[in-house]
Amino acid sequence: MTRSLFAAALLCLAGAVHPALADDAHAVALVYHRFGESKYPSTDITLKRFDAQLDYLANNGYTVWPLARIVRYLKDDKPMPDKTIAITIDDAFESVYTQAYPRLKARGWPFTVFVSTDAVDRHFDAFMTWDQMRKMQAHGVTFANHTASHDHLLFRKGEEDETAWRQRVTADIDKAQRRLKAELGRAPMLFAYPYGEYNAALADLVAELGYTAFGQQSGAMGHYTDPRALPRYPVAGPYGAMPQFKTKVASLPLPVMDYEPWDPELDEDRRPRLVVTLGDAGGARLDELKCYVSHQGETKVQWLDKYTQFAIQAPHKLPEGRSRYNCTAPNRDRSRYYWFSQQWIALPDEDSD
Numbered sequence: 015m016t017r018s019l020f021a022a023a024l025l026c027l028a029g030a031v032h033p034a035l036a037d038d039a040h041a042v043a044l045v046y047h048r049f050g051e052s053k054y055p056s057t058d059i060t061l062k063r064f065d066a067q068l069d070y071l072a073n074n075g076y077t078v079w080p081l082a083r084i085v086r087y088l089k090d091d092k093p094m095p096d097k098t099i100a101i102t103i104d105d106a107f108e109s110v111y112t113q114a115y116p117r118l119k120a121r122g123w124p125f126t127v128f129v130s131t132d133a134v135d136r137h138f139d140a141f142m143t144w145d146q147m148r149k150m151q152a153h154g155v156t157f158a159n160h161t162a163s164h165d166h167l168l169f170r171k172g173e174e175d176e177t178a179w180r181q182r183v184t185a186d187i188d189k190a191q192r193r194l195k196a197e198l199g200r201a202p203m204l205f206a207y208p209y210g211e212y213n214a215a216l217a218d219l220v221a222e223l224g225y226t227a228f229g230q231q232s233g234a235m236g237h238y239t240d241p242r243a244l245p246r247y248p249v250a251g252p253y254g255a256m257p258q259f260k261t262k263v264a265s266l267p268l269p270v271m272d273y274e275p276w277d278p279e280l281d282e283d284r285r286p287r288l289v290v291t292l293g294d295a296g297g298a299r300l301d302e303l304k305c306y307v308s309h310q311g312e313t314k315v316q317w318l319d320k321y322t323q324f325a326i327q328a329p330h331k332l333p334e335g336r337s338r339y340n341c342t343a344p345n346r347d348r349s350r351y352y353w354f355s356q357q358w359i360a361l362p363d364e365d366s367d
Contacts (some may be wrong), residue, residue, distance in 0.1 A: 039091050040236040040267050041098040042229065043085045043246040047105055049113035061113060065318035067259055068117060069247065071099060076263065080124040080156060082202050085226050085244075088235060099263060101125040102228070102246060104160060104206055106134060111146045119153055128160035128206035128228075130195040144197040151198055158204040159225070161188040168213055168279065168359065171214075180219060187223060204228070207243075211336065211359055213279035217242035232340055232355040236267025238293055240276075245355060261351060266355035268341060269293040278357045286333035288339055288356055291323045298343040298352040308337040315341075334360045 047057035049064060059067075071078065074097075081100040087093075095166045101118065103110050106129040118125055127150075131140045147157055161167070163186050170179055187205065194201035196278075203225050207216070210230025220227045226241045247253070247262040263312035272291040280286060300321045307313050307328045326339055337358045342351040 024257075030212055038093040038096060040077070040234055041088075041089055041094055041100060041101040042234045042263055042265060043081065043084070043102055043244065044249045044263070045228075045230055045246040046101070046103045046250050047112065048107050048250070051107070051109050056251045059254050063254055063256070064114070065117065065254060067254070068121065068123075070256070070260065071263065072121065078121075078123040078125075079156075081126040081158075081204060082156065084235065085204065085241070088239065089241070091237070097264070102206070103127045105130055105139055105164070106142045106147070106157075108142050110147075111142045115150055115155065122153050124156065126156040126158055126204065128158050128204075129190070129194065130160045130162065130164040130208070131190045132162045133164070135193065147198060148360040155220065156202060156204075157194055157198055158202050158206070159187060159190045159194065159353055160206050161186045161208055162193065164208045166211060167208060167216055168361065176215075183216065183219060184223065187220070187225075190286060209336075210231065210246075210357070210358075212243055213359065214277035220286040229340060229357060231357040232262070233353045234265045234267040237268065238269050239267060240270050264350045265342075265353040266296070266298075266345065266350055267296065268343065269295055270354050273356065278359050280332065280358055280360045284333075284360055285328045286332075286358060287327040289318070289323065289325045290341070290354070292321070295343075295352070297346040299346065299348070300343055303341060303343040305341040307339055308332070313339075332358055332360055334362055 046059060048054050049059055050061040051058045055278045076097045076099050077095045078099050078101060081102060084094065084098065084100050094266050097310055101123065101124060103114060106127050110127060121249060134144060151157065165186065167183050174182070191201050205220055205225035205227045207229055212227070212229060215284055217227065228246050229243045230248055231245050232247055235244050239245070241359055247261055249262065269292055271293040274289050275286065303315055303324070305326045309328055313326050313329055318325055326341070339356045341354045344351055
């Protein structure tokens with residue numbers, strides 16, 4: 015089933031390089047967690063590196079927009095300035111208030127914090143307070159839903175069936191939304207999956223609840239991107255080096271109309287074959303398309319219909335947990351990359367400890 019939910023499907027390919035799309039409805043979202051907290055290297059960004067990233071955006075023609083505005087423009091298929099960026103932060107750790115907020119406020123840049131509300135309500139030392147969030151909100155910061163619990167939502171508990179799982183997850187999301195509204199007066203219908211993890215059942219549930227949802231898979235948001243799982247680039251920890259950062263923020267959305275399987279959750283098949291159908295590829299050099307598998311390197315691209323549909327498959331079994339297929343193609347002058355990422359999640363075997 016076609017996933018081009020933001021716009022009517024387009025399909026007019028004619029060779030390796032194609033004319034640009036008539037519209038420019040695309041943007042890049044970045045996701046951070048901690049700032050200057052070296053005890054947590056996988057989710058932290060050093061303050062020196064964060065300052066360098068902000069300086070780079072300011073000095074190289076980037077426009078920082080509120081995330082909700084980007085979502086509206088994508089839904090309406092309205093053009094945005096090239097190099098439009100959204101800054102998002104997950105979990106609401108205290109270093110957001112002490113380190114990120116002063117830096118972003120000084121530049122007048124909007125950003126969105128996805129809040130796990132139970133940690134705030136329990137007054138955990140590592141997290142912001144509601145008073146701090148109210149102060150930030152008065153200066154244009156947006157706070158949105160990251161569940162109350164920050165659980166791994168894909169996991170069933172005990173003998174939980176589908177109905178019980180849906181009820182529990184719905185209650186978790188609803189609780190966070192109520193707490194945001196009670197403390198801050200408002201909460202947009204934006205949702206970030208804890209750990210960036212989702213499957214088809216969870217994505218459909220979140221959509222039924224009325225949210226536009228975000229993962230942590232790589233890629234730019236664009237004409238065809240599915241609002242049940244919009245991509246964001248992690249730019250902290252091992253993913254925050256400046257050469258990578260420059261490539262990510264300049265990226266363009268590979269126009270993926272459809273891909274099968276859409277569901278990231280894997281069953282017994284740990285070598286999923288992904289079939290991708292493309293729409294109008296703009297200025298992408300599809301003859302130079304390359305795809306990569308997490309921890310396995312480059313994998314063969316099999317064109318099923320030249321420059322319209324291709325398939326890729328991991329050479330080896332994917333491990334338990336999160337993995338990705340990443341595909342990129344350079345633009346005309348090879349200064350930027352069109353990008354698409356599919357996340358995979360292999361749950362533990364039922365008989366494992």
